Amino acid sequence: MAALTREETEALIQEVLEVYPDKAKKDRAKHLAVNDPSVEKSSKCITSNRKSLPGVMTIRGCAYAGSKGVVWGPIKDMIHISHGPVGCGQYSRAGRRNYYVGTTGINTFGTMNFTSDFQEKDIVFGGDKKLTKLIGEIETLFPLNKGISVQSECPIGLIGDDIEAVSKKVAAEIKKPIVPVRCEGFRGVSQSLGHHIANDAVRDWVLGNRDGDSSFQSTPYDVAVIGDYNIGGDAWASRTLLEEMGLRVVAQWSGDGTISEIELTPKVKLNLIHCYRSMNYIARHMEEKYAIPWMEYNFFGPTKIAESLRKIAAHFDETIQAGAEKVIARYTAEYEAVIAKYKPRLQGKKVMLYIGGLRPRHVIGAYEDLGMEVVGTGYEFAHNDDYDRTIKEMGNATLLYDDVTGYEFEEFVKRMKPDLIGSGIKEKYIFQKLGVPFRQMHSWDYSGPYHGYDGFAIFARDMDMTINNPCWKQITAPWKKAASAEGAQRVAASA
Amino acid sequence: MPEVMFRKGDNDQLIFYVAKKDLEETVVSLEFQQPDKWGGEMVLSDGQRYYLAPLDAPPKLPITLRVKRAE
Numbered sequence: 207m208a209a210l211t212r213e214e215t216e217a218l219i220q221e222v223l224e225v226y227p228d229k230a231k232k233d234r235a236k237h238l239a240v241n242d243p244s245v246e247k248s249s250k251c252i253t254s255n256r257k258s259l260p261g262v263m264t265i266r267g268c269a270y271a272g273s274k275g276v277v278w279g280p281i282k283d284m285i286h287i288s289h290g291p292v293g294c295g296q297y298s299r300a301g302r303r304n305y306y307v308g309t310t311g312i313n314t315f316g317t318m319n320f321t322s323d324f325q326e327k328d329i330v331f332g333g334d335k336k337l338t339k340l341i342g343e344i345e346t347l348f349p350l351n352k353g354i355s356v357q358s359e360c361p362i363g364l365i366g367d368d369i370e371a372v373s374k375k376v377a378a379e380i381k382k383p384i385v386p387v388r389c390e391g392f393r394g395v396s397q398s399l400g401h402h403i404a405n406d407a408v409r410d411w412v413l414g415n416r417d418g419d420s421s422f423q424s425t426p427y428d429v430a431v432i433g434d435y436n437i438g439g440d441a442w443a444s445r446t447l448l449e450e451m452g453l454r455v456v457a458q459w460s461g462d463g464t465i466s467e468i469e470l471t472p473k474v475k476l477n478l479i480h481c482y483r484s485m486n487y488i489a490r491h492m493e494e495k496y497a498i499p500w501m502e503y504n505f506f507g508p509t510k511i512a513e514s515l516r517k518i519a520a521h522f523d524e525t526i527q528a529g530a531e532k533v534i535a536r537y538t539a540e541y542e543a544v545i546a547k548y549k550p551r552l553q554g555k556k557v558m559l560y561i562g563g564l565r566p567r568h569v570i571g572a573y574e575d576l577g578m579e580v581v582g583t584g585y586e587f588a589h590n591d592d593y594d595r596t597i598k599e600m601g602n603a604t605l606l607y608d609d610v611t612g613y614e615f616e617e618f619v620k621r622m623k624p625d626l627i628g629s630g631i632k633e634k635y636i637f638q639k640l641g642v643p644f645r646q647m648h649s650w651d652y653s654g655p656y657h658g659y660d661g662f663a664i665f666a667r668d669m670d671m672t673i674n675n676p677c678w679k680q681i682t683a684p685w686k687k688a689a690s691a692e693g694a695q696r697v698a699a700s701a
Numbered sequence: 702m703p704e705v706m707f708r709k710g711d712n713d714q715l716i717f718y719v720a721k722k723d724l725e726e727t728v729v730s731l732e733f734q735q736p737d738k739w740g741g742e743m744v745l746s747d748g749q750r751y752y753l754a755p756l757d758a759p760p761k762l763p764i765t766l767r768v769k770r771a772e
């Protein structure tokens with residue numbers, strides 16, 4: 207059952223839209239919707255992947271963020287040059303918490319920032335020479351790198367540098383892959399196009415490197431985990447389950463991943479896609495070129511994990527199917543204990559989510575396993591195919607918001623009064639100051655992993671410790687307590 | 702003339718996918734599906750109609766082909 211009825215939710219959307227000028231109102235109205243799980247195609251009720259309106263506070267990132275931060279960044283044995291001014295890379299440095307093993311600065315480079323640090327003269331005279339020099343320096347200082355990617359920031363596209371030519375020339379000299387990525391921030395409407403560009407760069411510059419080389423011993427049980435960025439160790443928690451059921455994980459894309467894993471992926475039997483939004487492109491390409499089937503799965507919460515393990519196993523023979531059942535049986539006692547402990551404390555709590563491209567729908571099952579209910583969800587940069595997949599997961603008359611603005615999100619929260627909000631760092635302090643419990647659901651709020659059975663235990667603990675934290679009772683200063691009772695009524699009346 | 706990737710869906714239906722347009726629809730009808738002729742006019746589940754110059758044999762899916770918008 208939803209918190210509000212369909213009519214109330216519709217009225218709420220209208221009320222929130224009221225403050226916009228007519229044109230903006232018309233545009234934003236298309237991005238807000240009341241969920242109706244019986245609708246087959248999301249395009250009938252919600253518009254997505256459109257340019258954000260000038261003047262509103264959007265929460266999106268840029269194409270460079272999608273390529274450097276999401277897809278390429280976690281490949282740990284390559285050096286990713288943030289090509290352009292220093293800020294883009296420096297301010298986002300190591301913020302994503304994609305864990306890896308290795309010695310940083312020696313054979314892995316995940317948390318370091320490499321940049322060509324553009325100055326005025328590079329904009330005026332071009333930066334190709336600087337890039338050549340920079341790659342030379344990298345080779346001297348970090349000889350154990352296995353390759354380099356050039357992640358373009360905005361100015362590169364504007365001044366028309368030829369990074370492809372530089373890459374080809376220098377790659378031939380140093381005999382390592384150098385991948386130019388045209389992911390200038392101004393391309394597209396959000397980080398989503400950056401994912402696509404990054405996928406295409408993998409396709410064009412890396413994926414085919416071992417075509418025709420059959421020295422790799424493959425087994426019938428080889429799979430690749432695609433679109434798991436190992437946030438707080440997520441990919442590790444997923445990988446153990448797959449290995450326990452008898453599969454061999456050849457590659458991790460791209461959390462804790464290496465370039466050689468990527469080169470080996472065309473040899474696997476099945477591609478497992480966790481983040482559909484950021485890596486479906488490459489999976490579709492591999493299906494066409496190498497005839498590798500792919501499937502989406504979801505490792506959040508025991509219900510979805512069991513469902514996914516069985517769905518994965520169905521692509522293989524009985525050994526694997528029996529393996530999947532064994533894994534589920536083995537962890538049953540463990541997750542039942544987690545549910546027994548936390549469900550009574552979390553039962554009936556309402557959650558609102560606003561995250562990136564996969565979690566707004568993937569984590570719903572995990573909340574439901576704990577007896578919680580997701581009353582509103584939305585994506586920063588989803589496309590219609592994501593909403594197609596979301597509508598079925600969400601309850602009737604719940605709220606959907608695409609590319610929500612800061613103002614809309616705040617108003618929705620004031621009215622729907624969720625017990626928990628899951629979103630990013632930019633939203634965190636606003637809502638905490640409003641006195642609403644908040645979890646960062648991009649970086650797991652410095653916790654994690656949340657994938658897999660092990661992750662579910664941590665997820666449940668984190669949600670409990672946030673919602674039931676005694677600090678929420680201390681939000682109002684004691685001398686304001688008496689006044690606040692009537693104040694709350696006034697806020698409700700004026701909202 | 703968009704480039705379309707055709708693939709088999711989970712229930713063996715034909716899926717019509719255009720990455721650039723975020724279009725992922727099921728093909729509900731295809732004019733020619735004979736062993737020696739595959740293609741022709743097709744209707745998608747949202748009612749859009751496209752035309753694919755018929756191939757001499759059913760292709761191995763998935764495959765990327767150019768289609769035209771049908772009149």
Ligand code: SF4
Nearest residue numbers: 268270294359360391
């Ligand atoms: S939009 Fe351009 S300048 Fe801004 S972070 Fe992205 S690449 Fe850098």
